[in-house]
Amino acid sequence: MGSAANGAAAAAVDMATSTSNGVATVDKGVDFANYFCTYAFLYHQKEMLSDRVRMDAYFNSVFKNKHHFIGKTVLDVGTGSGILAIWSAQAGAKKVYAVEATKMAEHARELVKANNLHDVVEVIEGSIEDITLPEKVDVIISEWMGYFLLRESMFDSVICARDRWLKPTGVMYPSHARMWLAPIRSGLGDHKMSDYEGCMDDWLGFVKETKSYYGVDMSVLTKPFSEEQKKYYLQNSVWNNLHPNQVVGTATILMEIDCLTVTVEDILKVQASVSSTITKEDTRLCGFGGWFDVHFNGREENPAECEVELTTAPSIDDGTHWGQQVFLLHPPVRVNQGDEVLVNFSMSRSEENHRLMKVDLGYKLRLSSGKMLLPVINKFYIE
Amino acid sequence: MGSAANGAAAAAVDMATSTSNGVATVDKGVDFANYFCTYAFLYHQKEMLSDRVRMDAYFNSVFKNKHHFIGKTVLDVGTGSGILAIWSAQAGAKKVYAVEATKMAEHARELVKANNLHDVVEVIEGSIEDITLPEKVDVIISEWMGYFLLRESMFDSVICARDRWLKPTGVMYPSHARMWLAPIRSGLGDHKMSDYEGCMDDWLGFVKETKSYYGVDMSVLTKPFSEEQKKYYLQNSVWNNLHPNQVVGTATILMEIDCLTVTVEDILKVQASVSSTITKEDTRLCGFGGWFDVHFNGREENPAECEVELTTAPSIDDGTHWGQQVFLLHPPVRVNQGDEVLVNFSMSRSEENHRLMKVDLGYKLRLSSGKMLLPVINKFYIE
Numbered sequence: 196m197g198s199a200a201n202g203a204a205a206a207a208v209d210m211a212t213s214t215s216n217g218v219a220t221v222d223k224g225v226d227f228a229n230y231f232c233t234y235a236f237l238y239h240q241k242e243m244l245s246d247r248v249r250m251d252a253y254f255n256s257v258f259k260n261k262h263h264f265i266g267k268t269v270l271d272v273g274t275g276s277g278i279l280a281i282w283s284a285q286a287g288a289k290k291v292y293a294v295e296a297t298k299m300a301e302h303a304r305e306l307v308k309a310n311n312l313h314d315v316v317e318v319i320e321g322s323i324e325d326i327t328l329p330e331k332v333d334v335i336i337s338e339w340m341g342y343f344l345l346r347e348s349m350f351d352s353v354i355c356a357r358d359r360w361l362k363p364t365g366v367m368y369p370s371h372a373r374m375w376l377a378p379i380r381s382g383l384g385d386h387k388m389s390d391y392e393g394c395m396d397d398w399l400g401f402v403k404e405t406k407s408y409y410g411v412d413m414s415v416l417t418k419p420f421s422e423e424q425k426k427y428y429l430q431n432s433v434w435n436n437l438h439p440n441q442v443v444g445t446a447t448i449l450m451e452i453d454c455l456t457v458t459v460e461d462i463l464k465v466q467a468s469v470s471s472t473i474t475k476e477d478t479r480l481c482g483f484g485g486w487f488d489v490h491f492n493g494r495e496e497n498p499a500e501c502e503v504e505l506t507t508a509p510s511i512d513d514g515t516h517w518g519q520q521v522f523l524l525h526p527p528v529r530v531n532q533g534d535e536v537l538v539n540f541s542m543s544r545s546e547e548n549h550r551l552m553k554v555d556l557g558y559k560l561r562l563s564s565g566k567m568l569l570p571v572i573n574k575f576y577i578e
Numbered sequence: 579m580g581s582a583a584n585g586a587a588a589a590a591v592d593m594a595t596s597t598s599n600g601v602a603t604v605d606k607g608v609d610f611a612n613y614f615c616t617y618a619f620l621y622h623q624k625e626m627l628s629d630r631v632r633m634d635a636y637f638n639s640v641f642k643n644k645h646h647f648i649g650k651t652v653l654d655v656g657t658g659s660g661i662l663a664i665w666s667a668q669a670g671a672k673k674v675y676a677v678e679a680t681k682m683a684e685h686a687r688e689l690v691k692a693n694n695l696h697d698v699v700e701v702i703e704g705s706i707e708d709i710t711l712p713e714k715v716d717v718i719i720s721e722w723m724g725y726f727l728l729r730e731s732m733f734d735s736v737i738c739a740r741d742r743w744l745k746p747t748g749v750m751y752p753s754h755a756r757m758w759l760a761p762i763r764s765g766l767g768d769h770k771m772s773d774y775e776g777c778m779d780d781w782l783g784f785v786k787e788t789k790s791y792y793g794v795d796m797s798v799l800t801k802p803f804s805e806e807q808k809k810y811y812l813q814n815s816v817w818n819n820l821h822p823n824q825v826v827g828t829a830t831i832l833m834e835i836d837c838l839t840v841t842v843e844d845i846l847k848v849q850a851s852v853s854s855t856i857t858k859e860d861t862r863l864c865g866f867g868g869w870f871d872v873h874f875n876g877r878e879e880n881p882a883e884c885e886v887e888l889t890t891a892p893s894i895d896d897g898t899h900w901g902q903q904v905f906l907l908h909p910p911v912r913v914n915q916g917d918e919v920l921v922n923f924s925m926s927r928s929e930e931n932h933r934l935m936k937v938d939l940g941y942k943l944r945l946s947s948g949k950m951l952l953p954v955i956n957k958f959y960i961e
Contacts, residue, residue, distance in 0.1 A: 196617070196626070196656070196724055196732055197900045224608045234579070237803045238810070243579070244796075245784055254792055273579070281794055302799055309798035341579055349579055401628055409637055411664055413627075415692035416685055420620045427621070517580045 223322075227296075230347065230550050235297040240276045243338070246516045250278075252505035253338065256368060256491035257282045259501035263334055263366050263493060264288045272323050272337035272356045273349065277303030277316065279336050284315040291315055292332065294356075296322040323352045328360050335361050336368035341550075342434065343520040344374050344487035345542070346577050348550045351459050366497055367454040369489035375508065377446035378471050378536050379484040383433055384523040391428035395421055432520040432554070432577045435484070437509035443478050443530070444471040446508070449485075449540055455494055465542040473534040480530045482523040483538070483556065484509065522556055522575045533563035545576070552577035604932060606705075610679075613730065613933050618680040623659045626721075629899045633661075635888030636721065639751060639874035640665045642884035646717055646749050646876060647671045655706050655720035655739045656732060660686030660699065662719050667698040674698055675715065677739075679705040706735045711743050718744050719751035724933075725817065726903040727757050727870035728925070729960050731933045734842050749880055750837040752872035758891065760829035761854050761919050762867040766816055767906040774811035778804055815903040815937070815960045818867070820892035826861050826913070827854040829891070832868075832923055838877055848925040856917040863913045865906040866921070866939065867892065905939055905958045916946035928959070935960040 233239055244250065257264060257279075265287035271280040272294055280293035280303070293316055295303055300320035307316045319326050335357055341347030357367065398420055402413045447469035452462070473480070488506035493499040507517040530536075539557040544550075554575040560568040616622055627633065640647060640662075648670035654663040655677055663676035663686070676699055678686055683703035690699045702709050718740055724730030740750065781803055785796045830852035835845070856863070871889035876882035890900040913919075922940040927933075940955040 196721060196730055197898075222607045224605045225610075227608075237799060237806050241781065241784055241803070244788065250792060276796075276799070278792075278794060282792075285793060302802060305798050305802075306794070306796065310795055338579060347579055398624065401624060405627065409633060409661075409665075410668060411661060411689070412693055413659075413689065415688050416620060416659070419685060419688075420624070423620050515580075 226550075229548065231297050234273075234275060235299050237276070237299075237302065240299065240302075242516055244276065244278060247513060248507075248515045249338070249505065252489075252491070252503055253279060253336075253368075254282060255501070256499070256503040257286045257336075259503065260491070260493065260499045261286045262500060263368075263497070267333035268292075268330060269334040269336060270294065270328065270332040270356060270360055272335060272353050273339060274303050274318065275299055275338075277306045277318065279338060280316045280318070281307060281310055281312055283334070283336060284312040288315060288334075290330075291317070292328055293318045294323050294326060295320060323356045331362045332360050332365060333362055334366050334368060340372070340487060340489060340517065342517055343432070343485045343552070343577060344372060345462060345465065346550065346552055348544065350462060353454070354457065354459055357455070364497065366493050368491055369505070370454050370492045370494065370499075371490040372452040372454065373488050373490075374449040374465065375446050375486050375488070376449050376469065376471075376538065376540060377442045377484050378444035378473065378480050378530075379437060379441050379482055379521065380443050380475075380479045380527075381435070381437070381441055381481045381521060381523070383435065383521060384481050384525060384527060387428045387433070387523060388525055391424055394424050394428065398424075426576065429523070429525055430573075430575050432485070432522050432575050434518050435521045436514040436518045437484050437521070439509045439511060442484065442509055443475045443480065444473045444536060447471050447538075463543065465540070467538075467540045469538050469540065471536045471538065473530045473532055473536065476532050478530060479527040480524065480536065480560075481527040482521055483558075485520040485522065486517070520577060522554065522573065524571070524573065528560065528568075530560065531563060535561040535563075537561065542577075545578075609933075612931060614680050617656075617658060618682050620659070620682075620685065623682065623685075625899055627659065627661060630896060631890075631898045632721070632888065635872075635874070635886055636662060636719075636751075637665060638884070639882075639886040639888075640669045640719075642886065643874070643876065643882045644669045645883060646751075646880070650716035651675075651713060652717040652719060653677065653711065653715040653739060653743055655718060655736050656722060657686050657701065658682055658721075660689045660701060662721065663699045663701070664690060664693055664695055666717070666719060667695045671698060671717075673713075674700070675711055676701045677706050677709055678703060706739045714745045715743050715748060716745055717749050717751060723755070723870060723872060723900065725900055726815070726868045726925075726935070726960060727755060728845060728848065729933065729935055731927065733845060736837070737840065737842055740838070747880065749876050751874055752888070753837050753875045753877065753882075754873040755835040755837065756871050756873075757832040757848060758829050758869050758871070759832050759852065759854075759921065759923060760825045760867050761827035761856065761863050761913075762820060762824050762865055762904065763826050763858075763862045763910075764818070764820070764824055764864045764904060764906070766818065766904060767864050767908060767910060770811045770816070770906060771908055774807055777807050777811065781807075809959065812906070812908055813956075813958050815868070815905050815958050817901050818904045819897045819901045820867050820904070822892045822894060825867065825892055826858045826863065827856045827919060830854050830921075846926065848923070850921075850923045852921050852923065854919045854921065856913045856915055856919065859915045861913060862910040863907065863919065863943075864910040865904055866941075868903040868905065869900070903960060905937065905956065907954070907956065911943065911951075913943065914946060918944040918946075920944065925960075928961075 269283040269288045269291040274293035280291045304318040339349040449467040486507045491503040537559045541555040557572040559570040652666040652674040657676035687701040722732040832850040869890045874886040920942045924938040937958040942953040943951040
């Protein structure tokens with residue numbers, strides 16, 4: 196045997212979720228091994244804390260809206276190192292409950308103490324679904340967003356916290372979220388395709404050798420092997436930091452979320468039919484880029500004094516650790532300014548792991564000439 | 579948030595094992611998510627099937643000892659793609675039970691059929707601890723060896739299979755195994771150390787920025803962060819394909835295993851005090867290299883006609899996918915021909931995951947001058 200444990204590929208077949216008559220039941224041990232564990236590393240916390248776009252947005256949302264915090268009770272869902280809880284306290288909160296499922300809770304406690312906020316911030320180690328608070332809170336703050344917003348399915352826990360612990364008048368931080376999709380050009384697809392082709396050439400040589408040296412005919416596995424590699428190289432969405440000029444058409448919204456009212460049901464599946472217009476002369480449609488933004492607007496009866504936006508859209512600046520999720524087309528197609536791309540997008544959770552996603556992305560091209568090209572349907576995985 | 583699931587680091591904190599009064603109980607779901615899943619990928623199977631040293635050894639052990647297989651019943655523990663079961667059948671076995679815990683069993687079944695051996699080879703999907711065979715077998719064949727022999731703890735399952743299903747006269751393939759350790763020189767340690775130092779410089783800059791930009795003092799986490807990074811960069815054993823001339827002293831045996839009689843108890847802990855003599859003039863002792871070999875000798879009453887060895891020792895040829903596990907010293911020490919290295923080695927299983935290992939490696943130098951240098955003790959992790 197001989198293998199490095201937890202190879203990235205392994206994520207595809209883990210078993211955190213078992214679905215019995217439609218209702219997903221999660222094995223907590225498996226879920227911890229596959230998911231939470233990552234957040235128990237300070238290295239990973241540092242990565243998030245070094246994301247200036249992320250940090251500035253949360254920092255400003257809190258300190259430019261102190262009226263939401265002064266004298267209030269706050270719940271931080273998934274506090275990690277405790278930064279959002281500490282800011283809430285520094286902004287004037289009377290009491291902050293900082294809930295963290297991993298051992299990172301111990302570091303959060305140290306950090307709170309070192310910053311002299313242990314009278315205000317109470318770090319609770321446990322998962323939000325299991326713990327109990329002594330009171331309801333005025334504000335729920337959380338950084339729950341995964342790649343392309345919903346990967347990790349952590350927002351489920353925030354919704355659970357909201358329904359159990361937010362006062363009827365309470366405010367959500369962030370208050371709104373949106374998922375975006377836009378046609379893009381990229382060289383990535385060509386690389387992925389040649390990686391896949393190289394991998395298959397290699398396999399065919401392997402099959403030949405195994406037959407001649409060891410008398411076993413492996414050719415029956417060529418099809419399943421190519422499917423496995425196609426999935427790996429061509430169907431997995433790719434993390435990428437796109438440059439704005441790689442976006443070749445209008446960006447469209449796939450879903451809008453009001454964090455105050457959305458239910459888990461609402462986010463189990465993201466389905467949208469959108470249309471995007473190509474904005475660049477004679478270019479290649481190589482795929483689609485997906486990203487998100489969240490907003491800190493408070494609530495209608497208790498709005499933010501300063502509305503803050505956190506966007507992970509392609510940017511000429513640093514970008515974020517979320518980057519964008521890129522869904523690549525094989526092969527790309529030539530498009531022209533004015534062509535219309537009609538997209539049928541559908542994203543749902545993987546059966547094997549409710550924190551990973553699968554995407555059906557179908558598109559049709561309506562050329563500016565009026566000519567309609569045949570629809571193409573692609574399956575992708577966000578893992 | 580935003581993180582790739584199953585980052586390599588995650589292996590360190592998974593939760594496959596919980597120890598209650600000394601007896602380890604394994605959560606099967608977690609164990610599958612962390613361990614078995616890897617073997618469900620054809621890509622990984624191909625890696626192992628492309629290891630010529632591994633393949634040649636098993637191939638020769640079977641086909642140069644047909645008398646162990648002709649007309650016999652065979653059990654292949656962890657058959658994967660089914661190769662060892664197929665060879666056993668091709669060598670003349672009457673019946674072969676090929677047990678595989680992952681979905682790879684389906685591919686094994688296809689492969690068996692495509693090679694017209696479905697009358698002889700029966701593929702059973704399930705873990706060896708759970709399944710039942712209709713009869714006891716004459717031969718148990720298995721490729722159970724992990725990095726440095728015992729990582730993955732898969733041999734437990736082979737022992738279980740042996741105790742339940744091997745006839746009193748039965749033969750084990752392989753029949754014997756040995757763990758080796760030798761002093762080495764390597765540039766790896768310097769790289770790891772500068773990676774670690776760069777990582778800490780980076781952290782200190784981060785702490786400074788977080789204080790000035792966001793008003794939070796992170797310095798209390800500097801010690802735990804450095805410990806986390808020390809473990810990652812300096813205490814994890816490193817996979818390496820050593821060149822023989824990197825071995826600077828005599829190799830010594832840490833443990834010898836008779837696969838016919840060894841118990842799980844015997845392999846829970848590997849403890850040895852060994853002595854190695856430096857064989858190179860004026861060189862650096864940068865650490866220790868660990869590897870293994872296994873032998874196919876049959877059993878005393880029913881020996882192999884042709885004894886075969888599979889070694890993963892440093893080699894000028896291709897080497898194996900196992901390579902060697904390198905335990906690096908920080909800092910290295912100058913040594914000379916004739917110096918003696920006295921090593922106290924102790925390896926046991928990680929509390930969090932019984933398939934991963936922790937190592938205590940203490941050593942003393944007795945210079946050829948007779949002078950004794952102070953003992954140094956190091957902790958390592960094989961993850």
